Amino acid sequence: MERVVLVTGASGGVGLALCQRLLEEDGRIHLCIACRNDQKSEATRDLILAAHPAAQVSTVEVDLGNLASVLRVAQELRCRFQRLDFVYLNAGIMPNPHVNFKALWRGLLTGKLLHMLTTAEGVMTQTDRLNGDGLQEVFATNLFGHFILVRQLESLLCGNEKPSRLIWTSSSNARESAFSLSDYQHAKGQESYSSSKYATDLTSVVLNRKFNNQGLYSSVVCPGLVMSNMTYRILPVFLWKLLMPIMWLIRFFAKTYTLTPHNGAEAHVWLFKQKPESLDALVKYHSCTSGLGKNYVEPRKMDVDEETAEKFYQKLLELEKETLEKYSDLLD
Numbered sequence: 001m002e003r004v005v006l007v008t009g010a011s012g013g014v015g016l017a018l019c020q021r022l023l024e025e026d027g028r029i030h031l032c033i034a035c036r037n038d039q040k041s042e043a044t045r046d047l048i049l050a051a052h053p054a055a056q057v058s059t060v061e062v063d064l065g066n067l068a069s070v071l072r073v074a075q076e077l078r079c080r081f082q083r084l085d086f087v088y089l090n091a092g093i094m095p096n097p098h099v100n101f102k103a104l105w106r107g108l109l110t111g112k113l114l115h116m117l118t119t120a121e122g123v124m125t126q127t128d129r130l131n132g133d134g135l136q137e138v139f140a141t142n143l144f145g146h147f148i149l150v151r152q153l154e155s156l157l158c159g160n161e162k163p164s165r166l167i168w169t170s171s172s173n174a175r176e177s178a179f180s181l182s183d184y185q186h187a188k189g190q191e192s193y194s195s196s197k198y199a200t201d202l203t204s205v206v207l208n209r210k211f212n213n214q215g216l217y218s219s220v221v222c223p224g225l226v227m228s229n230m231t232y233r234i235l236p237v238f239l240w241k242l243l244m245p246i247m248w249l250i251r252f253f254a255k256t257y258t259l260t261p262h263n264g265a266e267a268h269v270w271l272f273k274q275k276p277e278s279l280d281a282l283v284k285y286h287s288c289t290s291g292l293g294k295n296y297v298e299p300r301k302m303d304v305d306e307e308t309a310e311k312f313y314q315k316l317l318e319l320e321k322e323t324l325e326k327y328s329d330l331l332d
C-alpha cells in the first residue's frame, strides 16, 4: 500500500520544493498538498504534475491561522484517508519584518557577525497582531493551527502497523530568550517568529514523549536561509538583488545559507529516508550546503528544557480545550 504524505504550505518555497523532491525519492507515494485556497491548490498540483505526470497528488484547503478551517480540513482528511505516514508541518509566516542593520554592524565589530547572519539573533523584529480567533497570528499559524491539526488527526497517525511521522519546519532563529511561558503567544514582545519556532521545538519534544509508544514520531528541521516569498518580503527586491552575490559568498563560511528551496528541503527529504527509532528527539536537523553547492544534513542538539516543554504542552492542551468548546458544532 502506498505511503500517504501530507505537506502544509505546499504552494511555494520550501514546501513546493519538498513535494517535488519527495516524488523524486519515491514516485509511488500519495502526496496530499495543503494550500490556503483552491486556486493555489490547483496551480500547485499542476506544477507538480508537470514534473511528475504519473504522481498521485490530491489537494486540501486550509488556513492554519483559522481554527474553524483547521477543524474542517481535519474532518475531511479523516474521511479521505485511513492512515497518514508523514505529515510535514511546514506552513509559516513572518509578518512585518524589520531588520536592525546597526546590530549587524555591531556584530561585525564584536566578532558575532557570522552567528547573527545565520540565526538573525538580535537582528530581526516583527509586528504581530490578533487573528479572527483572538490569538496572536504568528503563534496561531506557525504552531497552534498545526498542533490542533495533529491532535485532530491522531486516529490516522497513531497505532498504525508502521510508525507515522511528524516533521516540523522550525528555524535556527528559534530562541529560548524570545519565549516565555507566561506570554507563550508572544503578545508583548517583538520576536513572535523566534518565539513560535522555539514553541515548535518544545512541542515536538513533548509529542515524542507522549506518542512514541503509539507509533508516532516527531522531528524538527531548519531549512537554513532560503530565498522564498517569506525572505523576499524582508527587504526591498532591489536590495536583495544587490546582496545576492554577497549571500553566495557568505555560503563559503555559513553552511546554513542553503539559499534555494531545493537545498532547503534537504533535511526534510533526509528524514523521509530515516528510521524514526534512530532519531534523537532533542536534535534539530539542519539543511546545509557547502560553498561548492553540496547538500548535507547536520544534526544539532536543541536548547530545550524538558520541564518547560511539559508545562507549555499543558498550556497548549488548555487552549485546545477552549477551542474545541468554542467550535463544538464542527466536531463529529
Ligand SMILES: NC(=O)C1=CN([C@@H]2O[C@H](COP(=O)(O)OP(=O)(O)OC[C@H]3O[C@@H](n4cnc5c(N)ncnc54)[C@H](OP(=O)(O)O)[C@@H]3O)[C@@H](O)[C@H]2O)C=CC1
Residues within 6 Å of the ligand: 008, 009, 010, 011, 012, 013, 014, 015, 035, 036, 040, 062, 063, 064, 065, 066, 090, 091, 092, 093, 141, 169, 170, 171, 172, 222, 223, 224, 225, 226, 227, 228, 229, 230, 231
Ligand atoms: N525561508 C527561510 O529562510 C526559512 C524558512 N523557514 C520556515 O520554512 C517554512 C516555509 O517557509 P518558506 O518556504 O521560506 O516561505 P514561503 O512564504 O515561500 O512559504 C510559506 C508557505 O506557508 C503557507 N502559509 C502561510 N500562512 C498560511 C496559512 N495561514 N495557512 C496555510 N498556509 C499558510 C504559504 O501559503 P501562501 O502561498 O498561501 O502564502 C506558503 O505555502 C516556514 O515555516 C518558515 O518559517 C525556516 C527557516 C528559514
Ligand SMILES: CC(C)CCC[C@@H](C)[C@H]1CC[C@H]2C3=C(CC[C@]12C)[C@@]1(C)CCC(=O)[C@@H](C)[C@@H]1CC3
Residues within 6 Å of the ligand: 099, 116, 117, 118, 119, 120, 123, 124, 170, 171, 172, 173, 224, 225, 231, 234, 235, 243, 246, 247, 250
Ligand atoms: C547577508 C547580507 C549581507 C545582509 C542581510 C541582512 C538580513 C536581511 C539577513 C541576515 C540574517 C538573515 C536571516 C533571516 C532573514 C534575513 C536575515 C535577517 C532569517 C530570519 C529568515 C527566516 C529564518 O527562519 C532564519 C533561519 C533566518 C536567519 C538569518
